[in-house]
Amino acid sequence: MRSHHATAIGQAEIGRQVTVAGWIQRRRDHGGIAFLDIRDASGIIQVVADPAAHPEVGDLRMEFCVSVTGTVRRRPEGTENPEMATGTIEIGAEEITVLSAAEALPFMIDDRTDTDERARLRYRYLDLRRPRMAANLKARSRATAVIRRTLDEQGFLEVETPTLINSTPEGARDMLVPSRLRPGEFYALPQSPQLFKQLLMISGVERYFQIARCYRDEDFRADRQLEFTQLDLEGSFWGRDDVLDAIESVLVAAVGALRGVDVPRPFPRLTWTEAMDRYGSDKPDTRFGMEIRDVSTHLDGTEFGVFKVALESGGTVRGINIGAQEWPRSRADALTERARELGAKGLVWMVVEADGSLRSPVAKFLSPDELISVKDTLDGEPGDVLLLAADKWKTCVTVLGGLRTELGRPGGHDDLSFLWVIDFPLFEEAEDGSLTFSHHPFTSPVSLEEMRDDPRSATSNAYDVVLNGIELGSGSVRIHDPAVQRQVFEILGIDSEIAERRFGWFLEALRYGTPPHAGFAFGIDRLVMVLQGEVSIREVIPFPKTQTGVDPMTGAPTWVDDNQLAELGITMTTEARARQTEPETPSDPD
RNA sequence: GGGGGCGUAGAACAGCCUGGAGUGUUCGUCGGCCUGUCAAGCCGAAGGUCGCGGGUUCAAAUCCCGUCGCUCCCGCCA
Numbered sequence A: 001m002r003s004h005h006a007t008a009i010g011q012a013e014i015g016r017q018v019t020v021a022g023w024i025q026r027r028r029d030h031g032g033i034a035f036l037d038i039r040d041a042s043g044i045i046q047v048v049a050d051p052a053a054h055p056e057v058g059d060l061r062m063e064f065c066v067s068v069t070g071t072v073r074r075r076p077e078g079t080e081n082p083e084m085a086t087g088t089i090e091i092g093a094e095e096i097t098v099l100s101a102a103e104a105l106p107f108m109i110d111d112r113t114d115t116d117e118r119a120r121l122r123y124r125y126l127d128l129r130r131p132r133m134a135a136n137l138k139a140r141s142r143a144t145a146v147i148r149r150t151l152d153e154q155g156f157l158e159v160e161t162p163t164l165i166n167s168t169p170e171g172a173r174d175m176l177v178p179s180r181l182r183p184g185e186f187y188a189l190p191q192s193p194q195l196f197k198q199l200l201m202i203s204g205v206e207r208y209f210q211i212a213r214c215y216r217d218e219d220f221r222a223d224r225q226l227e228f229t230q231l232d233l234e235g236s237f238w239g240r241d242d243v244l245d246a247i248e249s250v251l252v253a254a255v256g257a258l259r260g261v262d263v264p265r266p267f268p269r270l271t272w273t274e275a276m277d278r279y280g281s282d283k284p285d286t287r288f289g290m291e292i293r294d295v296s297t298h299l300d301g302t303e304f305g306v307f308k309v310a311l312e313s314g315g316t317v318r319g320i321n322i323g324a325q326e327w328p329r330s331r332a333d334a335l336t337e338r339a340r341e342l343g344a345k346g347l348v349w350m351v352v353e354a355d356g357s358l359r360s361p362v363a364k365f366l367s368p369d370e371l372i373s374v375k376d377t378l379d380g381e382p383g384d385v386l387l388l389a390a391d392k393w394k395t396c397v398t399v400l401g402g403l404r405t406e407l408g409r410p411g412g413h414d415d416l417s418f419l420w421v422i423d424f425p426l427f428e429e430a431e432d433g434s435l436t437f438s439h440h441p442f443t444s445p446v447s448l449e450e451m452r453d454d455p456r457s458a459t460s461n462a463y464d465v466v467l468n469g470i471e472l473g474s475g476s477v478r479i480h481d482p483a484v485q486r487q488v489f490e491i492l493g494i495d496s497e498i499a500e501r502r503f504g505w506f507l508e509a510l511r512y513g514t515p516p517h518a519g520f521a522f523g524i525d526r527l528v529m530v531l532q533g534e535v536s537i538r539e540v541i542p543f544p545k546t547q548t549g550v551d552p553m554t555g556a557p558t559w560v561d562d563n564q565l566a567e568l569g570i571t572m573t574t575e576a577r578a579r580q581t582e583p584e585t586p587s588d589p590d
Numbered sequence B: 001g002g003g004g005g006c007g008u009a010g011a012a013c014a015g016c017c018u019g020g021a022g023u024g025u026u027c028g029u030c031g032g033c034c035u036g037u038c039a040a041g042c043c044g045a046a047g048g049u050c051g052c053g054g055g056u057u058c059a060a061a062u063c064c065c066g067u068c069g070c071u072c073c074c075g076c077c078a
Helices: A055-059 A117-122 A131-153 A194-202 A240-259 A272-279 A305-312 A329-341 A368-377 A393-408 A448-453 A482-491 A496-510 A524-531 A562-568 A574-581
Strands: A017-029 A034-040 A043-049 A065-074 A089-100 A175-178 A186-189 A207-215 A227-236 A269-271 A316-324 A348-352 A384-391 A418-422 A427-429 A435-437 A462-467 A470-477 A517-523
Touching: A017 A043, A017 A055, A017 A089, A034 A055, A034 A065, A034 A089, A055 A089, A131 A207, A131 A240, A131 A524, A194 A207, A194 A227, A194 A496, A194 A517, A227 A240, A227 A470, A227 A524, A240 A418, A240 A462, A240 A470, A240 A517, A240 A524, A269 A272, A272 A393, A272 A418, A305 A316, A305 A384, A316 A393, A329 A348, A329 A384, A329 A393, A348 A368, A368 A384, A384 A393, A448 A482, A462 A517, A462 A524, A470 A524, A482 A496, A517 A524
Parallel strands: A043 A089, A269 A418
Antiparallel strands: A017 A034, A017 A065, A034 A043, A065 A089, A175 A186, A207 A227, A227 A517, A316 A384, A348 A384, A418 A462, A427 A435, A462 A470, A470 A517
């Protein structure tokens, strides 16, 4: 049926008869001569047809699926198209066969128009024909292929773990699947293969990986869907650096495959404390400076109330220099409002004047020495705008870090800035003052003594990998001692009875000679997204869902028969029943 | 659960602030012309519940309220 892919035809085929098959990207009918751009998975080639010999050309429209047999020839002098890979040749059509006609399209199959996403998802199969989306699919495939190859070469075993597992209420909300054989009971879809991969370590696998589909029933974001794919990896007799080394090797290989560049190794490492202190984020974007500075050192005796209160209550004053820019009142107000959204009580701004003095609503409350020290600490040059926050350390850096990201983040995606954030806190304080895990409850503390004596400031053996300010994934050295695991549950306030009921099977496994082990998982969707220059993982997921969890093409999720529900022992609430009997939304065109 | 943006012909937009006849542009569709285009060109035509509902007004795409959908963010996401 087909002798060549479009871009497999070159100078060497001139004079030969070929058959290509694909879709009509464009038809340009000049009356006495007609051009067809035929697109297949490899690219595009131009077919030239004589309408007198092939009257059917007049009936061809965009996206008809056709095959064309003809002779390859050099394009006439002056008609080459340097934009096309096949721009120096063309096929003189001898036979054109319509394999399948196409209706008028709901939107154009090209990368120039930005069609409403609902329409794109409604006709995703057409959307995926666009070069950008086709390239994203290919990139994703190349990424997973090179990841598998890299890990295979290092002796990793790819093992599949179940996707119908037991529900554990910690962490994200589980996606639940009702059991028919045991009405009233539920499976959960895995949020990650965490415990199963640890069991594989106990099983003696030593080096495991899986490209694993994971599910979390939480609200959507540009980088979050209900289901996503991660590279999951674990190794026995491993410490942190073994994990970082293995993960770096696959990330570097993926970047090489998709971008053709060598990322220098090892990636820079920042401790969590340093990342927060300098960038106000545990996933800092280090492609630009604008670092947070401590400006409190020369404000000991300040009379300015806002600073004074913060410093006397154990807080601090931090600042960033956001560089020279227009500074109308409206902008100052907008940033102050944004700072409040991020948790600050307010925002102090200062503009460095041409003579080096500082213009600010609060300048009159600060001494000349204090103003100079603030300016010097932030390297203020004439024209620069300085932003200051006074509060608890974490509030200060979080607020300024949030502003920093929004003000400084570069638009392009050519630079790749990988880094490790290490030494995360073991626990976080919840709103009610109780402790909760910051990574997951199977993460090993750096020091048992520290965990016992001062759990609130204990450091964990957990680490994240960050690319351009996006958290790709995280991992940790795991607890392999059942006694330590029990202590952690205790500190987390999970009493032993509950721990036994939920994790007893796992705690039991730990008692049978568990090797020290460590691992990691990173999101393949997010990695491919960044490498492809996309800002949403939906662009690298073939069939994603909208923000309300709907697939506009299939209509999922849908109601099911009452019989099905009865088999599962499920009764709908009156609220759900009311939704079911509501008339279809009038705005829905389908 | 909360905040912001958007919704106008099959597609992408302008019009909305400051109310006055469904007005305009590009692509697509249909008809016609056209022998070197490559986002072909030229002529013509069809195509509209301005998301939906309510309100204000002599008059609403435009102002107000509600609602639905899409989207970005906060919460949430071990």
